[in-house]
Amino acid sequence: MKKEDEITKEFLENVLESMDGGVFAIDKNGRITLFNRSAEEITGFKREEVLNKECCHILKSDLCKEKCPLKEVLEIGKPVFNYEIMIATKAGNKVPVNITTSPLRSSNNEIIGAVENFRDLTKHKGLWGKLRQERNKAQQYLNIAGVIIVAINDEGIVSLINREGCDVLGYKEEEIRGKNWCDLCVPERMRKERKDTFKKVMAGEKKEIEDYENSILTKSGEERIIAWHNTTLTDDKGRIIGTLSSGKDITQRKQTEEELNRSEKLVSLGQLAASVAHEVNNPLAGIMIYIKLFLKKYKEKKLQAENTEKQLLKMEKELDRTTRIIRNLLDFARQSEPNIRPVDMNKVLEAALLLVGHQISLENIKLEKKSEAHLPLILADFDKIQQVLINIIMNAIQSMPDGGNLTIATSVVKGIRIGELPKDAVRIEIRDTGVGITKENMSKLFTPFFTTKEKGKGVGLGLSVVHGIIEQHNGKIIVDSEPNVGTTFSIYLEVMDEKKDKNTRR
Ligand SMILES: Nc1ncnc2c1ncn2[C@@H]1O[C@H](COP(=O)(O)OP(=O)(O)O)[C@@H](O)[C@H]1O
Ligand SMILES: [Mg+2]
Incomplete structure (x- = not known):
């Protein structure tokens, strides 16, 4: 009997390891109890690094803060299918994944946790590829614009910058994207004030001024005067999620x-x-x-x-x-x-x-x-x-x-x-x-x-x-x-x- 158990276990483990999709299981407290090879590949974490850790501390998905799908599954006892979220890899990159979360039941049908299986959408051709194509096209349009275009998310992080922006600032795109705008591009003497204002704008306590002029700090330490035009970005529920600004370098003028x-x-x-x-x-x-x-x-x-x-x-x-x-x-x-x-x-x-x-x-x-x-x-x-x-x-x-x-x-x-x-x-x-x-x-x-x-x-x-x-x-x-x-x-x-x-x- 014991022998049979072991054979079944080995067989199941082999199946999990050979699967193309990432699979991991969590107990009722959200602690990871199983993590297959594909999950390791997608996230960059090794199994021994994540076992027994809470999944929200590892994958840091954008859903963790708001509405944990795991909790939902434990409550309703039914799977949540095919939702797309961004998770963080060990290297700090964000990867879009498609996840299905299902309840995990014991032999007497009691819910003891959940199983998540997920796919790396960047590898997916089809829809995701098309989306990327569209995004690249949009980026091209932005790049030929003769003005700086920069989008900053609600945490002050640059989520998009076009070529003119990079040229004026003297950075490569990857040197700016993902960085805090104020820390990198606002002269130190104005940084605190700008950060405070931005925080208030994000909290909805203050309206962003549509047009203003101020200085930015380039990579070489030089300051340029920019005339900005700003709008706040909102999601479909009307919540403020960042700002989008266009700016013209008016230093010479x-x-x-x-x-x-x-x-x-x-x-x-x-x-x-x-x-x-x-x-x-x-x-x-x-x-x-x-x-x-x-x-x-x-x-x-x-x-x-x-x-x-x-x-x-x-x-x-x-x-x-x-x-x-x-x-x-x-x-x-x-x-x-x-x-x-x-x-x-x-x-x-x-x-x-x-x-x-x-x-x-x-x-x-x-x-x-x-x-x-x-x-x-x-x-x-x-x-x-x-x-x-x-x-x-x-x-x-x-x-x-x-x-x-x-x-x-x-x-x-x-x-x-x-x-x-x-x-x-x-x-x-x-x-x-x-x-x-x-x-x-x-x-x-x-x-x-x-x-x-x-x-x-x-x-x-x-x-x-x-x-x-x-x-x-x-x-x-x-x-x-x-x-x-x-x-x-x-x-x-x-x-x-x-x-x-x-x-x-x-
Ligand atoms: N009040 C005025 N009456 C008549 N002509 C004027 C008057 N103001 C300006 N102008 C015209 O505009 C020109 C340019 O003026 P301005 O730019 O002040 O230069 P400047 O006074 O040195 O000539 C003047 O040379 C003059 O021909
Ligand atoms: Mg005169």
Whole structure:
């Protein structure tokens, strides 16, 4: 009898070992009690490594966390057929398998565990092969796209990246896929913040910002500036499972823009310096005269308390104004870091006028200011918008060599189309009664180095800088002009959405 048992056992083991499909058995606690040769081949584990271990710790299938098929089988006492899952191999690769789980019964029909038999689907031709073909085709489409395309799963792991992405980052595809995006490609100083935001986006606590610019870190340690467009990916039940982003490398454009800004700034500084010097010189000369007068009276012991106080106060006021002008000029000259914050357009206008005001009166121009009180704030870089206003006002001044009227008005406009959607915006209009712009020149206005001015007066960069800055702010410029009548520049910048701003700014 015993002998027969052994023969049967040997026979069964041989059958299991010769089977093409992977087979393993588990007890009621999910511990592996049997593991055949094919299972070893598919998973890369040796039998002795897995026996008595819980199967979920070994195969780490995507189902283990949610709905263990083993438990289901133990509960319902019936097999679960042909479901497809990904399991992990010993080397950490993921393999798609088709599994059937059946209850394992003792001789008295009691359920004592389960048997799983599974097939490696990557080896399967047919459907799986077709799927792979489709995937390869999709990858080819992605590869010819001239933008970076990257998909990141809910754990921050790169699940897909196209050729442009690899090229910009300097990695091979296999060096990025399966790695944590933030650890590999986000510069260290921004990593923690980016990870936190991503976590919140995955948890559904925060919406991913659709468009933003930030830097990535390439393999060589260089940083590139990328303009991203993002969407969150959801499964068929609406759960967030990752993000899909496309990005364009705009490093070169940014550098050119910065260079343009710098050269234009030098030009406007040159032009401003003369008029500012004048503006500062006058009060200083006045103060000098007072001081001489005081000294004379002091020596003659003729100082009168009341008059002296009045004159000292006047001197203080003048000095205060000169200090402000100089500080403003220095601020303007400084190469400042981009600094986006809530800004009041009227304040920017005041700062700009402090620098160009004297030029206006010097050129026999009448300035009329119509600023709307209590303007809503805009999200902007104060210094850059100040530069925009200075460039446009200087052009207006230069267009009226024989004097004229300069009207500057700020206001709110509701529902103006900026980009795709109608939005509320702050408008600033700068109107001159100058020479105007011919139809022919109208289309060239914003091209770098276009100028109608003589050497020394203009280099043709002012308006291209204006254009660059307004574009960075997602704003809009409209020019309206009639030769010999005058020109109006209108700038629209979106009103800051305070609610949205609090939630999404990083
Ligand atoms: N307010 C204006 N009135 C008439 N022409 C203007 C005005 N603003 C700009 N332009 C025209 O646009 C050109 C380009 O301006 P800009 O880019 O500031 O360069 P620049 O002032 O150095 O010439 C000017 O040379 C001028 O022909
Ligand atoms: Mg100019």
